[in-house]
Amino acid sequence: MSTSIERGKEVIRIEAKALKALEGKIDVNFDEAVELVFKSTGRVIVTGLGKSGLVARKIVATMNSTGTAAIFLHPADAVHGDLGMVRGDDVVICLSKSGDTEEILDLVPMFRRIGVKVIGMIGNVASVLARQSDVVLDTSVEEEACPHDLAPTASTTAMLAMGDALAIALLDKRGFTKEEFAMFHPGGNLGKRLLLRVEEMMVSGAHVPIVRAEVPLSDAIVEMTSKRLGATCIVNASGQLLGIITDGDLRRLLQRTKNVTNVTAAEAMSKNPKTIRKGLLAATALEEMESFNITQLVVVDEGHRPVGMLHLHDLVKAGLGNEASS
Numbered sequence: 001m002s003t004s005i006e007r008g009k010e011v012i013r014i015e016a017k018a019l020k021a022l023e024g025k026i027d028v029n030f031d032e033a034v035e036l037v038f039k040s041t042g043r044v045i046v047t048g049l050g051k052s053g054l055v056a057r058k059i060v061a062t063m064n065s066t067g068t069a070a071i072f073l074h075p076a077d078a079v080h081g082d083l084g085m086v087r088g089d090d091v092v093i094c095l096s097k098s099g100d101t102e103e104i105l106d107l108v109p110m111f112r113r114i115g116v117k118v119i120g121m122i123g124n125v126a127s128v129l130a131r132q133s134d135v136v137l138d139t140s141v142e143e144e145a146c147p148h149d150l151a152p153t154a155s156t157t158a159m160l161a162m163g164d165a166l167a168i169a170l171l172d173k174r175g176f177t178k179e180e181f182a183m184f185h186p187g188g189n190l191g192k193r194l195l196l197r198v199e200e201m202m203v204s205g206a207h208v209p210i211v212r213a214e215v216p217l218s219d220a221i222v223e224m225t226s227k228r229l230g231a232t233c234i235v236n237a238s239g240q241l242l243g244i245i246t247d248g249d250l251r252r253l254l255q256r257t258k259n260v261t262n263v264t265a266a267e268a269m270s271k272n273p274k275t276i277r278k279g280l281l282a283a284t285a286l287e288e289m290e291s292f293n294i295t296q297l298v299v300v301d302e303g304h305r306p307v308g309m310l311h312l313h314d315l316v317k318a319g320l321g322n323e324a325s326s
Contacts, residue, residue, distance in 0.1 A: 011145040011153065018141040018154040019161055025138045026165060033119050033135045034169045037068065041089045044070040045116070047078065048095030049103050051152040052159065056095050059163030066167050067176040075103035083107075088115040096120070097139075097155045099127020108132045121162055123155050137162055196282040201315060202299050202308030203229065210235055210306060213242055213266035217253075220245050220265040231296040233306040234269040240304045243269030246296060275300045278307070286315045 037044055044063055048056035056072055063070035073082060073092075086092065092111050094104050099122040108129070111118055120133030123140045130136045139162050145153035170176075209223045209232035223232045224245065231246040245268050253260065253268050260268075275298045276285050285297050289312050299308035 014143060014145040015154045015157045018158050021142065022139065022158050022161055029135055029137060030165070030169070033137055033166060034173060036117055036119065036135060037091050037166070037170055038173050040091045040117075042087050042116075043090050044068055045073050045086050045090050045092045046070055046095070047073040047075055047092065047104065047107065049075050049101050051156050052095040052097060052101075055156050055159045055163065056093075058160060059093070059095075059167065062164060062167045063170070066171040067174050068167060068170045075101075075107055078107055078110075083110055083114075086111065086114050086116060090116050091119065092116050093119045093121055094129060094133065095122075095159055096127075096129055097123035097152055097159075099124040099129040101129070104129060105132070121159055123158075137166075196318065196320070197278070198276055198280050198282055198285055198299055198310065199278040199308070201282045201285070201318060202278075202310050203227075204299075204308040208306060208309050209233060211265050212237070213264065213269075215265050217245075217260050217263040217265055217268050220268065221250070229296060229309055229311050231309070232265075233273075233298055233309070234265050235306065238303075238305075241273070241275065241298060241300055241306050242266065243271045244273035244296070244298060245269045246294075273298055275304075276310070277301075282310070282315055282318070283320055285310050286312070286320050289315075 044060075046056040046060050046063075047053075053072075053074065060070040060072045071085060073085065094108070096104050099120070105128055108118060117134045118132065119135045119137060120129050121137045121139055122130050122133070124130065125136055125138050125140065139155065139158040141154040141158050143149065144151065144155060207227060209227035209229055211220045211223050211232055211234060213234050213236055220232050220234070224230065224247075231244055233241055234243040234245060236242055243266070245265060249268055249270055253263070257263075274288060274292055274294060276288060278299060278301075289295065289297055289310075295312040297310040298306050299310060301307050
């Protein structure tokens with residue numbers, strides 16, 4: 001095995017060991033940190049320098065997407081005006097491996113004057129920052145994956161995991177739902193699956209293919225062709241849905257008989273087609289189509305009259321298909 005492969009595996013082992021040890025550090029201090037943030041009426045201000053600052057930005061992103069409002073504060077920018085973003089009802093999380101980062105320590109007295117509580121996410125619980133923090137989250141590691149013990153590796157992994165643990169614990173405590181998550185991710189597949197409704201995706205009005213049951217099959221074919229959905233709804237005199245004719249129905253009909261001159265739409269249709277109502281999620285419609293192996297779904301109103309039609313390709317094109325099939 002090559003030296004590079006061995007080194008890569010060793011890095012994973014070291015960082016996995018650090019994460020395993022971190023599990024044992026989720027204690028009453030962690031619970032206190034969660035309570036502190038949860039009861040705050042402000043935001044979470046997360047600050048760190050260098051690699052810790054990069055981890056801080058990721059923690060901010062995770063919190064914002066899971067229901068906890070958070071902002072990143074760069075320590076250098078803070079003393080040049082950005083400290084103005086901090087309010088007394090906020091909570092500050094300071095990230096530092098050593099706990100002696102000068103730029104962070106310079107900020108703590110300012111935080112005190114503003115009146116915010118400080119949570120220290122620290123790799124050295126005997127440090128100055130640890131002593132000055134209201135709550136300490138221990139992210140110390142036995143060793144870094146860097147052979148020179150210089151580049152933060154296992155320590156930043158531990159900080160990242162602790163931030164995730166904090167964000168998800170807050171998510172649970174807030175009762176944050178998938179629907180709320182989707183509101184913050186409207187452009188993603190999950191957001192679309194949890195937000196897009198049937199009425200937003202269906203063809204409606206004059207674009208819905210509809211013919212009466214007694215018309216010749218040729219009229220139904222013309223309707224199918226002009227509306228380009230590969231199907232047409234068949235209705236009675238009251239406009240109620242009786243059936244559907246799809247491309248598949250036409251192929252099956254031609255297998256039974258070559259003479260369709262006198263065939264009506266009612267004689268060629270499939271009765272009792274699958275339907276759906278407005279107000280439901282488009283993802284539900286997609287699941288229905290996949291379950292019954294169909295490509296169209298008729299949208300009906302309370303009187304069982306067709307008011308729209310959904311096509312499988314439109315739902316997949318909207319980004320719903322990948323999530324549904326995974």
